[in-house]
Amino acid sequence: EAQWRSWHRKYAPGKLSSKLREAMRLGPGQLPPWCRGMTSNKGGKNNTTVVETPPAYSGMLVCGVNWDISNLTDERYAEVPAGGQGGNSKTN
Amino acid sequence: MSTSTDAERSVYVGNVDPQVTEELLYELFTQLGPVTGIRYPKDRVQQTYQGFAFVEFAAPRDQEYVLQLAARTKGKVARLYDKWLNVRQVGENSGNNGKA
Numbered sequence: 001e002a003q004w005r006s007w008h009r010k011y012a013p014g015k016l017s018s019k020l021r022e023a024m025r026l027g028p029g030q031l032p033p034w035c036r037g038m039t040s041n042k043g044g045k046n047n048t049t050v051v052e053t054p055p056a057y058s059g060m061l062v063c064g065v066n067w068d069i070s071n072l073t074d075e076r077y078a079e080v081p082a083g084g085q086g087g088n089s090k091t092n
Numbered sequence: 093m094s095t096s097t098d099a100e101r102s103v104y105v106g107n108v109d110p111q112v113t114e115e116l117l118y119e120l121f122t123q124l125g126p127v128t129g130i131r132y133p134k135d136r137v138q139q140t141y142q143g144f145a146f147v148e149f150a151a152p153r154d155q156e157y158v159l160q161l162a163a164r165t166k167g168k169v170a171r172l173y174d175k176w177l178n179v180r181q182v183g184e185n186s187g188n189n190g191k192a
Contacts (some may be wrong), residue, residue, distance in 0.1 A: 004118075011119045020119050023112070023172045033171070034124065037164035052160070055153045056125040078123075085126075 013057050013085070014078035021074070031064050031077055038065045059084045099182045101128070101155050102148040106178035108132075110141045120170060121147045124161065125154030146182060 011017070016024075016032070026032060042048045053060040061067035062078040071079075105117070114132050121127050129148035134141055149155050162169050162179040169179050 007115060007118050011122050013123050016123075017119060020116060023116060024120075024170060025174065032123070034161055034165060034169045037161040037169070040164055052157070054124050055157050056150060 013054065013060065013080050014062075015076050018074075028074055029072065031072070035062055035065055035077070038062055053078075057084050096152045098129075098148060100152040101150070102146050102182050103155055103158050104144065104178075104180045104182045105147055106144045106180065107175050108141065108143050108145055108177065109173035109175045110143070112141070112172050114145075116172065117145055117147060120172070121149075121158075124158050126150040 016026070024032065038051060038053055040050050040052070042050050051066050053062055053065065057080045059081045060078055061071075061081070063069050063072040065078075067078070108117075114130050117130055117132065118127055121130075126149060127147060128150050130145055131148075132141060132145040149158070158169075158179060159181055167178065168176055170177050
């Protein structure tokens with residue numbers, strides 16, 4: 001479907017349009033709320049923190065999670081390295 | 093081609109403000125995994141959204157991840173127009189969550 005193809009080109013993980021940020025009431029310098037769920041504290045002897053970024057986007061770097069917060073801009077809170085996308089459709 | 097069923101790849105999203113468009117849902121959930129389908133029903137008579145959607149991902153692991161994320165954030169995955177989305181497993185609540 002043409003509409004889906006255009007959305008697919010337009011939107012990417014790690015990037016948020018101003019429209020979405022506005023709907024989310026996300027101010028400058030604020031991380032999307034779901035980022036908090038990407039780390040979980042397992043406690044234990046070493047107080048281990050487990051990082052779980054989306055499985056479909058391998059190697060995804062998320063500000064405040066596994067990427068320095070200084071990388072945060074209005075449009076970008078995370079980045080998927082080249083080749084990290086399409087992990088779901090790999091057929092090799 | 094995936095052999096998983098739609099339910100294994102989908103999540104139910106409730107408490108969706110009527111201002112939310114399908115495009116906004118697409119952009120939002122693309123953040124967590126590749127979105128392959130959205131069902132966002134409208135009231136037949138009033139032509140307004142009914143406040144819930146089903147978002148289908150490419151693979152069951154994406155669905156699992158989103159549900160885990162919802163649990164870890166204690167339900168606060170995202171809010172749109174001041175309403176926190178209610179992200180749940182499909183069919184977890186009543187039997188007719190839009191299953192037409």
